[in-house]
Amino acid sequence: MLPQVIIIGRPNVGKSTLFNRLVGKKLALVDDQPGVTRDRRFGEAHLLGLDFTIVDTAGWEDEDAASLPGRMRQQTEASLKGADVALFVIDARAGITPLDEEIARYLRTSTVPIVLLANKAEGRSGDPGIYEAFSLGFGEPVALSAEHGQGMADLFEALLPHLDDKQAEHEAEVEASQEEEDYDPQAILKLAIVGRPNAGKSTLINALLREDRLLTGPEAGITRDSIAVDWTWTDPKTKAERPVRLIDTAGMRKKAQVVDKLEKLSVADARHAIDFAEVVVLLLDATRGLEHQDLKIASLVLEEGRALIIAINKWDVAEDASGLFNGVRAALDEGLAQVRGVPLLSVSARTGKGLDTMIQAAFDIRDAWSKRVPTAALNRWFDDALAANPPPAPGGRRIKLRYITQAKTRPPGFVLFGTRLDMLPESYRRYLVNGIRRELGFEAVPIRLTLRSPKNPFATKK
Template sequence: MSPIKPTVVIVGRPNVGKSTLFNRLVGRKLALVDDTPGVTRDRREGAAQLFDLDFTIVDTAGFEDADAASLAGRMRAQTDAALGEADVALLVFDARAGVTPLDRHFAQWLRSHDMKVLLVANKAEGRAGEGGVAESYELGLGAPIQISAEHGEGLADLYEALMPVLDPIVAANALPEEEPDESPEAEEARRYAEPLKFAIVGRPNAGKSTLINRLLGQDRLVVGPEAGITRDSIAIPWEYNGRAVRLIDTAGLRKRARVIDKLEKMSVADTKHAVDFAEVVVLLLDATLGLEAQDLRIADLVLSEGRGLIVALNKWDVAADQSSLFQGVRKALDEGLAQIKGVPLLTVSGQTGKGLDTLMKVAFEARDAWSRRVSTSALNRWFEAALDRNPPPAPHGRRIKLRYATQVTSRPPTFVVFGNRTDELPESYRRYLVNGLRDELGFEGVPIRLTFRGGKNPFDGDR
């Protein structure tokens, strides 16, 4: 068990560089950054390191005064919730723009919280920010820490300010060192305890964020009737029945021809990156709209990246003619995803919670199959039986000889078959072997990669 890290939350008005600072501290571009105000809408967590300080950093939406029921109001509620869980707040303002009325309002609001607040003057490189730095003393939060998140300047000063606050928290959370246990049982337990990296993808307004909020049992993500609220992928640590999960919410994927906005293009690229990061992906469909060609394209993207796939019909509680809808989607998936049979199709409701326990059970089972390794002896017993049932063809009267198979890796399961004249093997025979692997060796619904290589078995005596 790892000690609990202290949490630092970045707050401030829109477009002062909060996400740029977040990316700087986590060491990679996890949050979307653009000149458009209000890009960040959900709070995002990441593992930050600043020299020898390790902590959890939280990026938040820009703070605005707005009605609680509006999108801006729901974004502000997420910022408020992040502050309630944090140990330190970094109030970021734009030194070049100076102190604005909204900065003053935010500083007054933060002073009412019982927590440590550090004032951060971003974009303070050069002389353009000197006036804003001088103005910021009126906020009553002490001397500002002058940085440039974009250029990485001033991080040593930020470290000096954070260290005396975070060190006592780290010391209080420290755990006694345990002797490592290298037994097979301990190794299996560690694998079991690895977080399931579980991404939820789909078209805009399919209910992805609502579904995650229902799983978490809290309003963790901003939701509403407006399509496209989620703009960047949000990874959320969670625990389901004692097992670690990393839930990943993503931006909705529309048809490529409709994606013309620069920010939406960035969101699409971020969603594809989230698929790369995931182990299992659930493609969420809106049951009131059924299956469309774009859904099949998204499914094909997931499978081409070699990830486990689950298809879930959301909003099932309000779907009409449920039986024919389910059968129609099942048939369309089987026909449209010819490269893989048996993709799990589930019915769920993010609004009511129906089917979510089944969804998580199937997700863990999909990862188990995706991670499965088959011993070489068991694999070749199956392989020899498959060749006996249906020998390879003999194009032009010349027999193709397949000698043996081996699994080179898992996640996704990847196999190599050795033989001679394998380049003449028809695609139909490759599909026969892939389907046999899936049906008989426990890889149902999992993408399988199978390649062929020439050359003889080095252990074969008739070389």
């Protein structure tokens, strides 16, 4: 693993801005109001030849451990234990505050090396704060501006003594692993968990990990950033280990209800996570059943071409469980007519019920999503489908379907060649798509069917 560097500081000193600067992308949400970041976010940082994992954390607040800010601080304390270096960030323009001094006292009890950063030091307005920072006892602070990219060379020099040897060890491990030619790991499953606020998405991921990795609580909308966590799932039947990247997302409410700027950013981040994923689990709340917003989220996932699983969470407290399940199944088949038979599972993040079944279903549906059918086998099925149900002849004009080929996977895409395809009814197109899904093993994954007619060489050229 790459050496790990954690960013610590009170709220609104620019930790997420520094994180984005080091990873070279705007991965973490940034806003002027404090407390935007709530969960730990990991990224691959590159700084003048130094490669390391950078960890953004929630702003450190002096609150009761049971409160939301208190639980956020516990997440930060937990992440410090696995770090190789901690970047303690202060606001140079604001100077040293009592909370900065409290954080410094805590960090002095840790064995992790501390690099003190005086952020927002552009111009001369930050000079008094830089001088004050010496009183924290971590030596000379590194003056920088994460927003403008100033001081990155000084940060490199401060990190180099702590990371140089660890990076060399990492490069040696990578080189050794590349020499193991027989080693062929299975591809990591990119699995996003989406749903309305308070459906239990973060709790579900914590249950899979068997640790309080993500911040949870009764308050709706705790998760803001989309958080990716790499994990290894052990198949309870075969004991085989499978790599999984779990992606937690912000709750997605009706568009008309989203007025807060941060929530808009969070929902946009969740949509980006869907696009990044291979399989998406839409989590429903058993105490609320299936709502119109759930169908809109499911349609969004299918429009993006992602494999979809729907899981009803909080099954341990569901009333009339059998009636609920059958009602949701019927509503899905009616509301998602473009993909009938989407896997529907019952789970409980609290008790662990159905979680292994959900992960196995995710691997299975990814196999179908990635499947490629040889052209010969595909056209044998195609000939049988035409013989069983020939295309119509609207107005007495025959529609001739010549052959079909699979153009892509992930999601599966097919191209149908023929003449007068502009006259082919949508019902017949659905007949072909449903046949592909049912007869060729594509299950309930989104399928793209493109119609292509040959160009007329005698058409008048403009």
